[in-house]
Amino acid sequence: MADNMDVKERILEVRKQVEDDLALLRDSKSVYEAKKKIMDGKTGVIGSMMREMGKIAKEQRAEFGRSVNELRDWAEKRFAELNEEFRKKELEARYESEKIDVTLPPKKIRAGSLHPVTLVTNELIDIFSSMGFEIYEGTEIEKDYYNFTALNIPADHPARDMQDTFYLSPEFLLRTQTSAGQIHVMERGKLPIKVISPGKVFRSDDDATHSPMFSQMEGLVVDKGITLGDLQGMLNRLVENVFGPGTTTRLRPSYFPFTEPSVEVDVSCFACHGKGCRLCKGTGWIEVLGAGVVNNKVLEGCGIDTELYSGIAFGVGIDRLAMLKYGYNNIKLLFESDLRVLGQVKE
Ligand code: DAH
Numbered sequence: 001m002a003d004n005m006d007v008k009e010r011i012l013e014v015r016k017q018v019e020d021d022l023a024l025l026r027d028s029k030s031v032y033e034a035k036k037k038i039m040d041g042k043t044g045v046i047g048s049m050m051r052e053m054g055k056i057a058k059e060q061r062a063e064f065g066r067s068v069n070e071l072r073d074w075a076e077k078r079f080a081e082l083n084e085e086f087r088k089k090e091l092e093a094r095y096e097s098e099k100i101d102v103t104l105p106p107k108k109i110r111a112g113s114l115h116p117v118t119l120v121t122n123e124l125i126d127i128f129s130s131m132g133f134e135i136y137e138g139t140e141i142e143k144d145y146y147n148f149t150a151l152n153i154p155a156d157h158p159a160r161d162m163q164d165t166f167y168l169s170p171e172f173l174l175r176t177q178t179s180a181g182q183i184h185v186m187e188r189g190k191l192p193i194k195v196i197s198p199g200k201v202f203r204s205d206d207d208a209t210h211s212p213m214f215s216q217m218e219g220l221v222v223d224k225g226i227t228l229g230d231l232q233g234m235l236n237r238l239v240e241n242v243f244g245p246g247t248t249t250r251l252r253p254s255y256f257p258f259t260e261p262s263v264e265v266d267v268s269c270f271a272c273h274g275k276g277c278r279l280c281k282g283t284g285w286i287e288v289l290g291a292g293v294v295n296n297k298v299l300e301g302c303g304i305d306t307e308l309y310s311g312i313a314f315g316v317g318i319d320r321l322a323m324l325k326y327g328y329n330n331i332k333l334l335f336e337s338d339l340r341v342l343g344q345v346k347e
Helices: 004-023 028-038 049-055 058-097 116-130 180-187 228-243 296-301 318-326
Strands: 141-143 172-174 193-202 213-223 249-256 259-268 285-294 310-317
Touching: 004 028, 004 058, 028 058, 049 058, 116 193, 116 213, 116 228, 116 318, 180 193, 180 213, 180 296, 213 228, 213 285, 213 318, 228 249, 228 259, 228 285, 228 310, 228 318, 249 285, 285 296, 285 318, 310 318
Parallel strands: none
Antiparallel strands: 141 172, 193 213, 213 310, 249 259, 259 285, 285 310
16 A cells, blocks of 8 residues: 555545445345455455554554544444344334234134034933932943843843844943943942943944944932832933923833833923824824833842832933934934034034
8 A cells, every 4th residue: 555545545445345235235134244244354345454554554554544443433333224224124024014903804613512412411411410310431341241141131032132232252242231330330339329321332223213333321229218209200300301391201011121110211292292293103202211110130139138229220312312302313313423414403
């Protein structure tokens, strides 16, 4: 650098070059990178200038040093200004892009609903819980003993036929009735008993009103002085809750190996209120469940003293109640998962 003029000119040139470089920057990240590059002590156009001090003529050194310092201060200031400017813009752009439009209409959410069988099961559980019943769930795989033998169903009973029962082995099967739970509860040896047992049961049966898998709920009460009158009182509560006030029951003699006497229970037709319609086939009554006074043989088999205790039991098809209540004419509609059908039933 020969003279004063050279120093000034050089400084102006560098400044011009830096100005041009800065004019091309578009965001804060590039400002940061440009600053790093330009001010680098070894390679940067400004940063490296101080290292030239030694080569400058003595009389020009002070002038050079001051000019470079000024240039550096100027550049630092420009970087800070640019950085500030871009950061502000970037922040505004971010706020804009993340802005939530509270006036947008919401996405439609299709609310699910409980399955009709679940609805009726829950209803039954509510009714009986309010009467102080305990819930026993039992298992779907049962021993032949609990499903049949202990319930006084003899070896030659038609229900034991392979055609009706899914046997897993000579000893194990898929329970065909929730009645199996009665024995487990009585075997615990704790009296009195007031229990319901809802769950799935399985039979090799398949048509418009039968499915190989369906749901039942068993009821069992064992106490001193229990009679068929208690049973009907309980069942009236059940049908009034499920089908509406004023619905009553009628008991007809029937036969089940585990009850004596046994009854078939009809409910007064809730569609025509007894006048006779298609649902009740003109009779005013609809058959809904089986029940009876627990057979002494069954109680004694579980070690219960029949001189002191008696019991009543009933078993109801939950799917059948759901079909009646919601007007399904084919049990398959309950299992085909067609939301157009199932979605019509709401709590
Ligand atoms: N377990 C019988 C069935 O599946 C229903 C039944 C009838 C249950 C009479 C009972 C009862 O507890 O007392 O057909």
